Amino acid sequence: MVKSVSNKLRGKIIEQIKNDSNLLSMPQSLYQILNEVDKEDFSPQKLAEIIKTDPALTARILSLANSTFYQRFARTTTVNQAVSVLGVSTVKCLALSTTVLKPELIEKNSGINPKEFFTYVLLNAATAECLARELKLKASEEMFIIGLLNDIGLIFLVHHYPSEYRQVLSLRGKADSLRSAEIEILGIDHYEISHLLARKWRLPEEMVNSIGCQNIENSSEKVKKMQAAIKLARLMNPENFSGFDFPLEDRLTQVNQAADKLALTTEQMNSVTSRLMSSAIEAAELMGVDIGSIEDLLAKANQEIWKAYFTIEQLFRIRQDLNSKLLKEEHYRGALEARNAAMATLFHYVNNAITGVYGRSQLMRQRHQSGQSEILLKNLDKDLNIIDKSIQKIVAVLEEVKEISHIGQDKLAGCSEAMNLDDRIQDRISKMDKEQKWFVEAKKEKATSG
Numbered sequence: 001m002v003k004s005v006s007n008k009l010r011g012k013i014i015e016q017i018k019n020d021s022n023l024l025s026m027p028q029s030l031y032q033i034l035n036e037v038d039k040e041d042f043s044p045q046k047l048a049e050i051i052k053t054d055p056a057l058t059a060r061i062l063s064l065a066n067s068t069f070y071q072r073f074a075r076t077t078t079v080n081q082a083v084s085v086l087g088v089s090t091v092k093c094l095a096l097s098t099t100v101l102k103p104e105l106i107e108k109n110s111g112i113n114p115k116e117f118f119t120y121v122l123l124n125a126a127t128a129e130c131l132a133r134e135l136k137l138k139a140s141e142e143m144f145i146i147g148l149l150n151d152i153g154l155i156f157l158v159h160h161y162p163s164e165y166r167q168v169l170s171l172r173g174k175a176d177s178l179r180s181a182e183i184e185i186l187g188i189d190h191y192e193i194s195h196l197l198a199r200k201w202r203l204p205e206e207m208v209n210s211i212g213c214q215n216i217e218n219s220s221e222k223v224k225k226m227q228a229a230i231k232l233a234r235l236m237n238p239e240n241f242s243g244f245d246f247p248l249e250d251r252l253t254q255v256n257q258a259a260d261k262l263a264l265t266t267e268q269m270n271s272v273t274s275r276l277m278s279s280a281i282e283a284a285e286l287m288g289v290d291i292g293s294i295e296d297l298l299a300k301a302n303q304e305i306w307k308a309y310f311t312i313e314q315l316f317r318i319r320q321d322l323n324s325k326l327l328k329e330e331h332y333r334g335a336l337e338a339r340n341a342a343m344a345t346l347f348h349y350v351n352n353a354i355t356g357v358y359g360r361s362q363l364m365r366q367r368h369q370s371g372q373s374e375i376l377l378k379n380l381d382k383d384l385n386i387i388d389k390s391i392q393k394i395v396a397v398l399e400e401v402k403e404i405s406h407i408g409q410d411k412l413a414g415c416s417e418a419m420n421l422d423d424r425i426q427d428r429i430s431k432m433d434k435e436q437k438w439f440v441e442a443k444k445e446k447a448t449s450g
Contacts, residue, residue, distance in 0.1 A: 009164070010187025016160070017196050024159060029054035030099045037092050038202055044088065048079040051091070056288065060098050061091065063286045089204045090145060096201060097148040098287050105155050107162035111169040112154070116241035119280070119291040121151050126279035127233035130272040135229060135262060143226065144283070146210050147233055149203075153193030153212065157186065169243060178242045225262065232258040236273075396428035 017023065022031065032050045036042060051058055058079055065082035066075055076082050083091055101121065103114035125147030132140035158165045168178070168185045175181035182189040195212030203211075209219055210226040219227070235255045238246060259269055284291045371377075 006183070006185060006187035008187070009161075009185075013157075013161075013186065013188055013193065014196065017156075017193065017200055023156060023197065023200075024100050024105060027054065027099060029057060030095050033092060033095050034201060037088060042088075044083050045080065047088065047091065048083050051079050051083075051095075057095060057098060060287055061086070061094065064094060067282065067286055086141075089207070090141060092201075093142075093145040093149065093203060093207070097145065097152075100152060100155055101148070101287065101289050103290070105159045107158055110158035110162035110165045112158050112165070113241055115290060115292055117151075117154070118284075118289050120237055120239060120241050121148060122280045122283050122287075122289065122291055123237045123276060124148075124150060124230075124233045126276050126283055127236055127272065128230055130275050130279060131229045131233060131262075131264075132226075134264060134268045134272055135225065137222070137225065137229070142207060143229060146207055146226065146230060149198060149207075149211050150194055150230055150234070151190060152197055153190035153195075156193055156197065157182075157190055161186070172243045173245075175244070177246065178239055178244045181244070228258060228262050232262065232264075392429055392432055396432070399428055 029050060032053075033047065036047050036050060051061055061079060061082045062076060065085045076085050086094070101118055103118075106112050106114045106117065125144045128147035128150075129140050129144035132143035137143060164185060168181045171181040171184065175184060179189045179191065191212040193212070195208065198208045198211040206220075206223055206226065209223050210230055232255065235251055235258055238251065280291070283289075
């Protein structure tokens with residue numbers, strides 16, 4: 001019965017996408033842009049004239065043309081120049097994304113918080129753009145747009161089917177993921193809807209095939225790489241807005257697998273992670289999207305770090321108990337392999353977390369120095385102390401991980417003792433505290449003598 005209802009709803013949704021010309025209450029200017037671009041006698045001049053009728057869209061188009069996404073020596077001052085710089089496809093996609101990333105499109109009774117959802121969307125877009133740069137994909141800004149539009153199907157669902165989407169969210173703790181919950185209730189997931197919308201709006205074929213995580217047969221190598229990068233971006237940014245928990249260890253495993261598939265090194269992944277926060281904030285400002293203050297974002301980041309730390313701590317204890325039993329049973333090689341695999345995986349994940357936190361702390365300092373936020377200035381020391389303490393503890397864990405992973409077969413008999421990390425980690429933290437205190441005192445003494 002439930003299956004037949006969801007299949008019926010699936011058919012209704014697909015039919016609506018095919019036949020409704022104004023799916024997301026799009027303004028007249030966007031409707032005109034989509035029509036103009038599809039004309040055989042299309043005119044960039046006419047497109048620029050249409051954009052000028054929408055002041056908000058004009059401002060965003062000019063802001064993007066002058067942003068770091070499009071590094072140029074000369075400043076773009078007119079819409080005609082912006083269309084030339086960005087290209088027709090990007091203008092079309094940007095017009096779509098900036099128009100639908102509006103909180104009023106997300107019905108209150110759908111159960112989705114617009115601010116949290118848009119934060120997720122912009123982080124995905126920023127991640128996709130950063131990954132494209134690391135992979136040296138041409139037109140990395142296209143990957144940013146693909147990241148923006150990849151979840152547009154969810155906006156369609158919560159706008160047109162808010163009560164049904166509330167049923168989707170009621171499956172938290174029962175369904176494996178948001179995607180499976182959507183299929184159970186609606187017969188379709190929001191990624192497939194994103195793909196269908198992209199095709200309806202006649203976006204460039206490469207972008208259509210990269211949106212919505214669809215497995216398109218006979219895709220080019222470029223599209224396959226774009227699809228893999230979008231998948232990795234999704235895995236790196238948990239769907240906190242939905243409330244569906246994806247086990248950290250499983251997500252980490254999939255992140256590593258996706259990164260390996262793209263031949264991304266640890267250094268490249270660290271580089272991407274360190275740029276995410278600043279890129280997302282810049283994108284939010286360019287597009288006029290409210291994703292909260294920098295303090296809100298840092299608080300969420302800290303929650304993720306502590307969540308990761310406690311998960312890692314639990315995993316250490318499980319591995320410790322397992323290795324202890326294996327050692328007593330003299331299964332030396334199995335214990336060593338299990339431990340090393342766990343340590344290597346955890347080292348990779350925590351190293352990414354550390355890089356991300358340092359990136360955020362640097363961004364806070366930059367904001368503080370430029371005088372952009374009185375609130376940031378007021379809470380600067382408190383926020384930095386929280387982040388530094390988090391880093392300090394994780395760094396200590398990492399040092400132990402590296403040391404344990406190098407224990408040779410001849411020292412295996414002492415492995416059980418070596419894996420009792422609590423005292424050793426605390427000693428490392430105390431040592432770091434002393435070194436930091438010495439550095440501060442030495443700096444004061446130098447300043448006084450100078």
